[in-house]
Amino acid sequence: MSLIRWMFKFLKWILLAAGLLTVVLVYRTLQFNPEPSSIDKLTPISIDYPSALERVSGALKFKTVSEQNPEDGNPQAFLDLHQYLADSFPKVHKHLKLTKIGELSLLYKWSATKSDNDLKPILLMGHIDVVPVDPSTLSDWTHPPFAGVVGPENIWGRGALDDKAAVVAILESIETLLSEGFEPNRDIYFAFGHDEEIGGNNGAKEIAKYLANKGVHFEYTLDEGGFVTQGLLPGFEKPIALVGVAEKGYVTIELSVQSEGGHSSVPPKSTSIGIISQAIVRLETSPFEARLVPATEEMLTTVGKNMPFTKRLVFANLWLFRPFLLNQLSQSKLTNATIRTTIAATVFNAGDKENALPINAKAIINLRLLPGDSVDMALAHITRSINDPRVKVSVIRGGGATPIADSDSVFFNQLSKVIDQVSPEKQLVIVPNLMVGGTDSKHFIEISDNVYRFGGVKINPKSLSGFHGTNEFLPKKEYHRAINFYYNLLKLNQ
Ligand SMILES: [Zn+2]
Structure with a gap:
């Protein structure tokens, strides 16, 4: 077979595959629609x-x-x-x-x-x-x-x-x-x-x-x-009711470094301040992996069904676009916090004399854990990312996320109905939410x-x-x- 003929054959297959993929994506998107709501709004109760x-x-x-x-x-x-x-x-x-x-x-x-x-x-x-x-x-x-x-x-x-x-x-x-x-x-x-x-x-x-x-x-x-809110989620205009079904875990960790101290005229290569600063930089540059926990995925799916076609295409085909979506959600601090365990350095203490090397340096970092991440897993990630035995890592307090409540229970459905009934907003979208x-x-x-x-x-x-x-x-x-x-x-x- 000549090279030209082979290339044509190859191109034919590529076009066929692309065509098939388009059909699958569009079909899935057209099937991906919000459930029609027929809730009758209630007249507000009359009180003084x-x-x-x-x-x-x-x-x-x-x-x-x-x-x-x-x-x-x-x-x-x-x-x-x-x-x-x-x-x-x-x-x-x-x-x-x-x-x-x-x-x-x-x-x-x-x-x-x-x-x-x-x-x-x-x-x-x-x-x-x-x-x-x-x-x-x-x-x-x-x-x-x-x-x-x-x-x-x-x-x-x-x-x-x-x-x-x-x-x-x-x-x-x-x-x-x-x-x-x-x-x-x-x-x-x-x-x-x-x-x-x-x-x-x-x-x-x-x-x-x-x-x-x-x-x-x-x-x-x-x-x-x-x-209930409106205009808070980027790119989503409809009014939305966020019902918290879980809350992230909370862990506070202390980082500490002890060094010899001494006079600042004969310093070592890095002081305890340098060592602990580097540890924090390493943590900030090695975030926890992003992922969609079930509550967030359900929220995005419901939100996605109410979006215009091009955006709906993404949500209807998460099997293909998940990495793209996670990347998009990482861009804002609000949405980033819903897709990963976060780390924030909140307290920093070291040194008290301008010409003395600090002996102790301490920092506090506060983590918010996604459901599924344990304190031990978080601690392992921190230690691995810092990768410096001179930095002591110890948990001060905290625990993992709460379990995710059932978003299809009798009560969740009752709650959704009442929220809709007492809300004057038309086309209210009610979604479970990870707090x-x-x-x-x-x-x-x-x-x-x-x-x-x-x-x-x-x-x-x-x-x-x-x-x-x-x-x-x-x-x-x-x-x-x-x-x-x-x-x-x-x-x-x-
Ligand atoms: Zn409060």
Whole structure:
């Protein structure tokens, strides 16, 4: 066979293969469509809304701050808030049993009136503590952080987003249901921790221990975390509800180097500062491998079905485009955090004299683990990447990610329906989501079949900066949505 004839034959096969591939890709893309939704929106419940706004405004005035050092805290502010809630929600405090755990956390039990079924109890959560306000930012706040100002559009103050308003919205919805004579068909618990912002060890963790000792096991737990948003995911315009089905693990590791010290006029090739700096550079240049965990893959698949054809082509054919997609997701820090275990150097300490070689150098790195990555695996990656026996690596604290909750359970489907029913947005896309931050709900994993995270409000990218930041606010209509959300969710239990 001449070379020319051979080349033509080869080209023919290449074209045929390319044609076939195109047919497969296009066919798969055309089959890849969102499920049609036919949810009827609900009319928001009618309550005395100005009074409800007054009640939430009052709660925001208590300085229930979780300081990093608990000694600096103000327990009286929490006790005052407890009293305020008791005065503001008299029916809740008459009909539900309140137990204070760790003195400052609140656990309410709403007992079932009919016990002729074997429904497991459920748990709704929130937290009454807030993060501190950096004094240097005070002048940047439109309204003072603890004034509880309600303006024409927004509710202003620390805790409006995270998470005091959600706690008050839950209480508001129970109070409304009680005034309508609602009787639950199963035991419903409400847990409001007082130290979520510093890990929840004296609040939520103790509540979980208390309930475990009583043999309580929940069908599901619902905590803060997820929300409705729009314009947050690059290239995706539709409104989307992110329901947290898992949260990443959290590990803090200390790196330390010890060297001889001595006078800086006769230095060694590298000082302890140089050695530890190099270790950090090596860590930053050897990230953990990117991968799609099931929750993220499911989210991307649902999002992908709602995208224009060319983008849908990628999501419909992950078998081919996965490496390309992972590369794209690595480009933004927000999406990068959802596809890999991350490493951040957060503390660095060494040296105190300009002409002396430092003996000790220390650095702290904080890792957020993807589901499936263990602390031991992370430690092995760190040690291997640093590849320097002079650097001592030790775990200070932490643990792996939570299990991934079932995104096809009866409750997940109920939850999705209620989210859609109370949301004015048309074509709302509801997706399971891996949370990169932590919540108190991680303490309830052992005593819940499933743990979900969703707070019932829409948060736009602008108000998102208020989370732990300056100018925290919640639009008034979103507070109404939250009450409506909890009310309708609770109402399913009758
Ligand atoms: Zn929170």
